[in-house]
Amino acid sequence: MNGVHDLGGMDGFGPVTRENDEPTFHSDWERRVFGMLLATLGQGIYNLDEMRHAIERMSPADYLGSSYYEHWLAGLERILEEKGRLPRAEIEARIRDLASASPPPLAERSNPELAEGLAQAVQVGAPSSRGKGRARFRAGSPVRVRKMNPSGHTRCPRYVRGALGTIERVHEKFVFPDANAHGRGNRPEVLYTVAFEASELWGAEAGGRGKVYVDLWESYLEPARSRKSPQAPSSRDQRELSMTQNPKP
Amino acid sequence: MSDRHDHDGGHHPGPLSPIEARVRAIESLLLERGLVSSDAIDRVVSAYEKDIGPLNGARAVARAWVDPEFKKRLLADATAALRELGIGGLQGEHMVAVENTPQVHNVVVCTLCSCYPWPVLGLPPAWYKSPPYRSRMVKEPRAVLGEFGVNLDPGVEVRVWDSSAEIRYLVLPERPKETEGMSEAALAELVTRDAMIGVSRVAGRR
Numbered sequence: 001m002n003g004v005h006d007l008g009g010m011d012g013f014g015p016v017t018r019e020n021d022e023p024t025f026h027s028d029w030e031r032r033v034f035g036m037l038l039a040t041l042g043q044g045i046y047n048l049d050e051m052r053h054a055i056e057r058m059s060p061a062d063y064l065g066s067s068y069y070e071h072w073l074a075g076l077e078r079i080l081e082e083k084g085r086l087p088r089a090e091i092e093a094r095i096r097d098l099a100s101a102s103p104p105p106l107a108e109r110s111n112p113e114l115a116e117g118l119a120q121a122v123q124v125g126a127p128s129s130r131g132k133g134r135a136r137f138r139a140g141s142p143v144r145v146r147k148m149n150p151s152g153h154t155r156c157p158r159y160v161r162g163a164l165g166t167i168e169r170v171h172e173k174f175v176f177p178d179a180n181a182h183g184r185g186n187r188p189e190v191l192y193t194v195a196f197e198a199s200e201l202w203g204a205e206a207g208g209r210g211k212v213y214v215d216l217w218e219s220y221l222e223p224a225r226s227r228k229s230p231q232a233p234s235s236r237d238q239r240e241l242s243m244t245q246n247p248k249p
Numbered sequence: 250m251s252d253r254h255d256h257d258g259g260h261h262p263g264p265l266s267p268i269e270a271r272v273r274a275i276e277s278l279l280l281e282r283g284l285v286s287s288d289a290i291d292r293v294v295s296a297y298e299k300d301i302g303p304l305n306g307a308r309a310v311a312r313a314w315v316d317p318e319f320k321k322r323l324l325a326d327a328t329a330a331l332r333e334l335g336i337g338g339l340q341g342e343h344m345v346a347v348e349n350t351p352q353v354h355n356v357v358v359c360t361l362c363s364c365y366p367w368p369v370l371g372l373p374p375a376w377y378k379s380p381p382y383r384s385r386m387v388k389e390p391r392a393v394l395g396e397f398g399v400n401l402d403p404g405v406e407v408r409v410w411d412s413s414a415e416i417r418y419l420v421l422p423e424r425p426k427e428t429e430g431m432s433e434a435a436l437a438e439l440v441t442r443d444a445m446i447g448v449s450r451v452a453g454r455r
Contacts, residue, residue: 008360008411009388013381015396022374024298029272034297034372035290036279038339045284052362068363068378073272086278094274101264106277111286118289122296125342125368128415155413157360159387171343174415191414193345198407202388210407212387215414 001053001151002158004060009159009202030069037072039114042121046079048128049181053153054078130188133173135218141167142224143194145216153181156220160212163201164224165194168213176217189217302371305336306419307440309369311433313346314424324348327419331369341368341417347410348421349447354401355408356394356447357418358386366417370442377446387411397448420445425453 025031041051055063055075063071080086098104137143145160155177173188180186194216198206265273279285309331313320323330327344331337337344344366347355359365363378376382385393390407394400401407410418422444428436443449 005361007380007384010380010384011388013379013384016376016379016381016385016393018374018376024302024372025294026375027269029269031294031298032272032276032290035294036276036285038293039285039289040279043284055362064380068375070268073268073275077275080275080279085282085284086275090278091271091274094278095270098265098270098273103265103270103273106273106287107280108287109280109283110288111283112288114286115289115292119292119296121339122293122301123338125338125340127342129343155361157411157413159360169345171416177414191416193416205388207389207391208401208403208407209405210390210409212409212411214411215416217414 001056001153002149003056004058004063005056006158008157025069033069033073033076037076038122039118040076040080040085042118043114045085046083047180048126049153049175049177051075051079052177053181054082056153128175129172130175130186131172133188133190135170135190135192137167137170137192137218137221137223139167139170143167143192143221144224145194145220146222148220150178152178154178154220156216157214159201160194160196160214160216163196165196165200165214167192168195169193171215174217176219178217178219189219192216192218192221194221297367297372301338301368303369303440303442303445304437305334305371306366306369306442306445307437309334309336309419310421310440310445311437313421314428314436315433320421323421336368338368340364341366343416344369344419345410345416346419346421347408349423351423352404353406353408354394354399354447355410355418355420356386356390357410357412357420358383359412360384360387361411361413364412364415364417366419369419370445374442394448397443399448399450420447422447422451425451427453 025034041048055071057078058071058074077088077091081088142164144164145156145162147162148156169192171191174191176187176189193213196212196214198210198212201212276285280287309323312334313323319330323346327346328337331344349355360383363373365373365377382393387409390409391401412418422440439451441449441451444451
């Protein structure tokens with residue numbers, strides 16, 4: 001989806017502000033949100049692509065007006081409701097119960113098996129590669145990112161769509177987020193690291209020598225010289241012209 | 250700032266803030282449903298607060314600086330090379346290391362969310378997750394790097410790695426010139442988180 005989360009290349013956010021000696025978490029509720037998300041994700045109640053898509057569907061104003069762990073909280077609430085695990089009405093009712101000068105303490109519960117399993121998952125990880133696949137492109141091949149505007153989840157950033165790049169590296173097959181976020185299975189596809197000249201992406205505004213590398217699934221890409229390119233020839237010619245005006249280093 | 254007693258003892262002296270109430274409500278409901286447990290949450294939080302952080306990445310960088318064969322392996326298959334040092338896990342399942350040289354400067358961003366190599370660097374700082382960094386690094390990397398104090402010669406090529414999939418990137422910074430003869434452990438102490446993201450250089454002395 002063309003969501004607010006797809007920030008690459010946007011202007012107007014101002015300088016990057018940093019905090020000295022920043023703690024891992026800024027308050028205890030951030031710790032709890034972090035832990036709850038990992039625990040529910042780790043049990044397979046939803047997958048990572050579904051969680052990312054839940055966050056992307058925040059209203060743009062809310063997204064930009066809230067912090068990282070507020071994004072996680074919003075995503076968690078949405079996905080737990082969609083999965084039928086926790087209706088929002090119950091959350092609101094519980095919040096009303098807690099609205100007092102001295103709210104009741106949290107009744108803790110232990111589950112050593114869950115704690116151990118989660119600690120293991122942190123150590124081992126959850127690979128999303130699915131073995132070697134037959135790759136359509138080779139390292140060095142010119143490719144063009146498809147013009148695409150899916151309304152669902154995708155990991156193809158807007159700023160590379162339609163752009164001409166070069167395959168930098170061919171990876172194994174990886175779980176395809178565009179399907180996995182929507183209950184359509186893993187649908188593994190070969191993943192590529194694609195190199196884009198800064199001038200190809202940003203035109204004259206690109207300052208100095210540079211490249212941007214983006215990891216893209218095979219179905220996001222098409223051969224650069226294909227006659228069946230869905231893009232209008234005129235705009236493609238313009239792009240290629242701009243490439244020749246900005247010689248590669 | 251609140252501390253662990255907010256959660257552990259429930260001895261919060263006053264009313265909860267709106268976000269604290271919201272999180273407490275959800276946690277209590279998930280605990281009742283058996284979908285989370287207090288010890289599971291505590292354990293992962295503790296892992297990222299105490300054990301998993303940039304010291305891991307620094308160890309790998311220092312090893313690469315002193316051991317050319319390890320460096321080769323790191324650049325060829327970072328996931329396997331890091332495993333040799335016992336480093337790996339969640340959000341580091343598919344690692345790629347990119348090397349800074351006098352001619353090439355690498356820097357890492359995630360424009361779509363905040364993907365970050367947790368096993369080598371821990372959890373990301375707020376600025377890495379912020380809209381200014383995510384929006385600008387791909388479009389005007391030299392300007393952003395300048396704000397971080399890295400002013401690159403126009404002849405240096407900037408390579409920005411947007412972690413849009415499940416590959417996670419580690420920048421192998423340049424070893425400072427004045428560090429000949431230093432031990433691997435001493436070198437590791439020089440290596441900062443920011444240098445491994447690519448927004449800083451490693452200084453010879455700290």
